[in-house]
Amino acid sequence: MSASVGARLESVAPKRTLFGPDYLRLAVLAAVALSVHVWLMSHTALTARDSLGFARQTLCYETPSAVPVGPGERAKTAIDLVRESEHPPGYPLVIWGTFKAVSLVSTAPVADRALFSAQLANALAAVLLVVPTYLIGRLLFSRNVGFAAALLFQVLPVPARITSDGLTEGVYLLATATALFFAVRAVTTPRISSFLLCGLAIGASYLVRPEGLMLFTGPAAVVFWLGLIRRWPRDIALGRLAALFVGVCLVAVPYMALIGKLTNKPSPGQMLNLLAPPQPVYRGANAVPAAPSGPLFAEWWNDARDSGQSQNVWAVNAVFKEVSKGANYVVWPLAVFAVLALRRKLVAEPGPWVLLVLAACNLTVLLYLAARVGYVSERHTVLLTLLACQLAAAGLPLLAASIGQVFPRVERFGVRVTAATLLVALVIGALPFALKPMHPNREGHKHAGRWLAANLRSDEALVDPFCWAAWYSGRALYRPSGYNPEFSSATYIVKENNARTPHSRLPVLSEANQLAAQPNSSVVYHWPENVSEDEAVIHVVRIRSVGQLVYGTASAVAGGARGTE
Template sequence: MSSSVGGRLEAVTSERSLFGPDYLRLAALVLVAVAVHAWLLTHTALTARDSLGFARQALCFETPAAAPPNDADKGGHPKNAIDLVRTAEHPPGYPLAILAVYKGLGLVSTAPVADRALVAAQLANALAAVLLVIPIYLIGRMLFGRNIGFAAALLFQVLPVPARITSDGLTEGVYLLSTTVAVALGVRAVMVPRISGFLLCGLATGTSYLVRPEGLMIAAGPGAVALWLGLLRRWPRDQAFGRITALVVGTCLVAVPYMVLIGKFTHKPAGNELLNPFAPPRPVYSGAQAATATTTTGPLFAEWWNDEKDSGKSKTVWGVQAVFKEVSKSANYAIWPLALFAILALRRRFAAEAGPWVLVIIAACNFLLLLYLATRVGYVSERHTVLLTLLACPFAAAGLPLLATGIGQIFPRVERLGVRVTAAGLLVALVVASLPFALKPMHPNRVGHKHAGHWLAANMKPDEALIDPFCWAAWYAGRTLYRPDGYNPPESRATYIVMENKAATPHSRLPVLPLAQEQAARPGARVVYHWPENVAAKDAIVHVVKIGED
């Protein structure tokens, strides 16, 4: 940068934002993040079912004409990627990230398309989760210092729910990266108030909306802080108005073109239900409703409202309990209590500094949105609570030295170790307690579906039909790569049906399961493949049943 000083041109060195100690801490965090996610990626038996939809959309971006017809297309197939974005259920951010990784994998891998697309979904999610250490560290550093930033980023990487969800084929890694960048820019904008800072925060907020529609709530943090400081005249009101305007403009520059393209706020069914509180909720196919062999009432990773079990209860009370339960699980039960302790202990700091309020306001908005989701739709998942856990990590990290000070006052021997040593010991204890659960293999109980899919790919003929209520085998068989309903010939000479012989865990959203059970019970139905292959068919977990010609 150059400026004119005293009539002559002088070079002015730009202010550095990161120094050697920052780079050392970031390098250590990246190493931990890579190790955690690499372990989970190599110990994943099967990705989450939702990953199939995201991978399918990525493949359709590569070949739009292969996508199924949509009502918005007036019966035709999408002609290009814009048509696909306009009609697809999911926003384009994460599928485009998958496509980019998928293209890269194609240069080094000869695996089948079905396998490679799901690996790409996992890698896109995990790579974004590794990069997540940078904005989390910067948020903690801006608010509390380097060591707090390091502890916050480390905690989030090793917590079981965040680590596992950001290593699966789900949107969380990319969504959290975009939203956390927006949060970091929002904190920076209110601490060093400039029009450019609010504009950048708005652009990042709009980008997060292109991954998940709820990403727009990030603007509420810096926007509310700017409004409040303007009302209190701590900022000149014209400047506060200008900063809020820059935030809104930045958000709209990215988000509005997508809204105009699709003609609404979102295509996602849950999002439209939340926006229309008077519409009847869509039916939910939970494990209890769909799988008679299952003894539990819903997925272990979520809370579902059950009309029979929960009849007579207040749905609001149930929603609060469900949200608190999922938030606690996501934060590994210790992070939020520690964060609340720090917020109470540092309450005087909130009166003098605007930065922490950005996180608090966003967390409050997220909690209220989750509560509305639970009471309106009757469902809330630990996936939905991961952003809340992330927002709690800087405060939890700031609570460690405060807790260490309190422990030292009670136990003099501990006090002699020093606050830093004690706080570091507490951090190590949290990490060690989290890792055994975080590093468990993912979805090992459902690996049989992958084997069944590979068997079907090798043995099923094009003129034969397939019914797979669990979705995975049909994907690996190549039948649902471009359309969720798969490809079945109008007149098939035989039909294959994928069934679980002994379901060990519940499944959600299986509306096709009753049809599959009915067809598998027809006379002449026979098991043609089972997994594990080295056990008797009656003891197998997954059956492939065939009806019709051999």
């Protein structure tokens, strides 16, 4: 940059935005985030079921000719696959780039490489997430608040584990936090470029998950209000709002035009159909009580259990449970405390209102989702948790001061409560739960899949209601059905032995169990291999010469499972 001063052209140094203390804090945050995600990735027995769909979508994008088509149909192109896929293309494209890099250094089977690439893409994005998270807190409050917010989010159990799995959350949150940073900067130091960049980031988050468009409400509401009360000239406010809108459209509209609607996912369509009555996606018809090994990752409406109460009341209760769990139960109370304590600052400055408006909008959407669809997951709450961490971090110094005033005698014993000690206590309390191994109870499905890969013939069918073994066998890499020939010489069924599984909502689980119980069936593989068949966790059952009957039963074996483990 240069400027003319006194008829002389003089160089003007660009204004710095980050300094040594910022880089030091970011380095510590990156080290912590990297350690957490490397640990969790190295202690993952099996990725979540949804990761199979994203990895499959990636492989189909890479080799569209491998995607099966019906009789008389033309071969699929990548554009066809983007148009027809239920999920937006953003995350599979990130996985594809990671998969190409992993393939340069790994000779593992395609099934393993694709799932590892999904997990790695998610985790790397989560590590990069420390940058915008820190910058948001620094811009709104201080360096220490930004550091505390980013650190807290990285070690909370639900965010840490979800962003270390093969799911979309890491990439989605990276785009979301980047959009939030530009939004906060735009309303505090208004520039057209910041609003445009914010819109582009919102569009990018939409290409990962359709609810990314929800981010538009935060900065748009603040700009509208500041223009309405004439804090900003209305024509200038309108121009800034237009820049925000244009940025979103530049990224989002091409995809909308390609698919011809807002999203291919069924849940948003059901939510927007106001004339239709609420219709739970999982009615619990085949419900089996979950094993007591751990909590479920979501709340589902169950006709047998919940039909006597209002679905709206159930929705409030379900959202409260999942939001509390996502924030590790203590973060949201601390955030509410901070809002009350800092209410004058929050009201006077426009930056925090971006977070507050977005939090209110997200909570409203979750309540409506639960009421209409009868389902809400802890995955849906991670953005709320990210917002809560910013406010909770700002409340730590105030809470420490309040504790010192209420319990003054504590300092007489040489114990001083500070924001740093509270942060350390929160981190120490969260890490043991965050660092637990991922999905160890599902490891047997991978071994069953590898056994099937070595023993399953092309003229034999496979029924796998859990989907993982079908993936590792190579049958479900490009199609969710696992490829079952119309007339099979034998059929293999993957079964959990004596499991009271929380996956009882799977569409063909009951049917698969009935097939496995037929008189002509026999267990041909079990895992662990060093225990007796009765003590094994996983059974692979073989039925001889069932033919077309099994093909009709198994046509949807490996796909269609909603949710994650």
